[in-house]
Amino acid sequence: MPIQTRRGEDSQTLIISIEGRFDFSTHQAFRDAYEHGDQGIRYYIVDLSETTYLDSSALGMLLLLRDYAGGDSARISIENCNNDVRRILSISNFEQLFAIR
């Protein structure tokens, strides 16, 4: 499975991990990861430690998640990016929309 989800220890955080390429082929799986989750989720962590590549459609999917999680009030952090992934996020200035760690 390229996308896995789990609850954080506080039970209010949903951690979505993406393995391999984060691109249009993961579209449905990524949406499923948060849309069918339990109620009571207040924080989201997108864990990219196993992500090798990310393209502009993945950026679009992150925006979809942000809308789903409340838009400007969404609390989403993107974590453990490798250098290439980090660079694409920063070219697009996504640090203005997400906490990138």
Next chain:
Amino acid sequence: MEEPVAENRLLRILIADDSDSDRLILKTMLKRLGHEVFDAANGLEAVALFRDTAPDIVLLDALMPRMDGMEAARQIKTRAGQRMVPLIFLTSLSEADALARCLEAGGDDFLSKPYNRVIIEAKINAFNRMRLMHQALSDQRDMIGARNQQLLEEQEVAKRVFDNVAHPGCLDAANIRYHASPLSVFNGDVLFASPRPAGGMLVFIGDFTGHGLPAAIGAMPVAEIFYGMASKGFDGADILREINQKLKRILPTGMFCCGAMIEADFKLNQLQIWSGGLPDGWLIRSNGERLVLPSRHLPLGILPPDQFDAGMDTIGAMPGNRLLMMTDGVLESGNAAGEVFGEAGVIHALDSVHPGQHQFDAVIDAVHRFTGSQKDGDDVTLLSLEMVDEAGFSAVPDRAMPSALAGPTEWRCVYEIREQTLGDFSPLPLLLHICMEVPGLRRKSGEIYTLLAELYNNALEHGVLELPSEWKHTSDGFDRYYEERRRRLGRTEGHFIRFSLHHSMKPSGGRLRVTCEDSGPGFDFRNHPVLVSDKEPGAAARYAGRGLLLLKRLSESVTFHRQGNHVEIIYDWDFSGIASEQGATVQS
């Protein structure tokens, strides 16, 4: 979907056997099962009968006189072409070699003699299922092919519409070089350029998420906004705000446009750049020195209007300096080994430019060398814009679209902006727009814009804000001037600037009379060197701005009234000029 051939339909079966008794037995058996049977006594007859009756299934004896089963099978399969006709050999042969030869000749299976009714029925049913499946697949393939063809034709037509809207503008100007490779019928990348009425150029390079139709649909309004607003004199920041707002409204979340707006001013030798989500751009000085221009903004279509920052960075750029911008397709170009060209590839290409080689060629060559025969994985767009002397930049094609309506010829209007509006709104696009309603003035948009802009800037900066133009003679003073301008724009209570435009027809053309009044204290125009002397720049230009000189040169007359805060200019145009220019356009 309706099945064209029902599974239980009676089959047309061709049998060929030289033994009369065997043939009769088989024929009777098959007829009893309800099938329609045609029979032949040798291969030659079988081939002829196949041609005449087009059966669904063929049962063929392997050994026959005149033409054996192998040869008949080959001819029947050739004749059947794309149609699948199961071909079963009837044989008493049992050695492997002979059976293998039957299959090589095009046979699908064997039935061994003597005949067994149950086995024959089962095999015929099995092959009929296979035949139907093949038929369904072929039908679907044909349907998909036809649909695809229709889609391509529709896209071709749509592309013609798209190309008319999203035309390349003045990208063929001598100071621009670009490469744009479409990945599909429509490209996800856009590249537009337009001359500005006030001089200089605006360029937009963009990359929509995805490509094909969705990207093209997003690109159309961007093109309309860009060309429409640029020709009316709006600046890059205004156009960006409009594009962002439009895209935010029409694009679904998750779709957006990475892009950069470049405003080149060849008079002031400066570039203004806004970049959201594109790879680093480069400004290459004449001495080879390179300045990195990173993206500082989010792509267009993501932020709501109140959060969008259209602030452009200003960079000094002298004639000969070159700006290089690209979409991420350049960086993502891949080679056979699956590696990407990347930023390192761009930097390496720029580092190894040969003397006399254009940086644009160096990068394109390097990408092509790198990818070899690999197809582009994404849309690849590369742009180079060179700063030029204003004088060398005159061959810009004018694509301003005349309206289908005949314009007003006799009119007068007064437009006054007041108070805070003076600080945060430019009336120039609106005023230019009003003047451009007169067909005869459209070809003069550059001159009209310059006249309006000089009048407005004089009224605002020297009249209302009382900024002394002498400050602009030193570079420290220049900074101080603009700092002070920004500060004073916050305090415009009680002030106004009033434009009165009056257009009337004359026998040979028309006359535009523009007066500009401001609430400032005025100035001593009676002793102003530019206004007193008729001499060319020289000594006079040192004192006052070039603005007054421009006004004098472009118009029939410039008159100051009252204490200098009321200026009137008269601008004449005539039919002969318009006619010859339009004639030239028709020829080109």
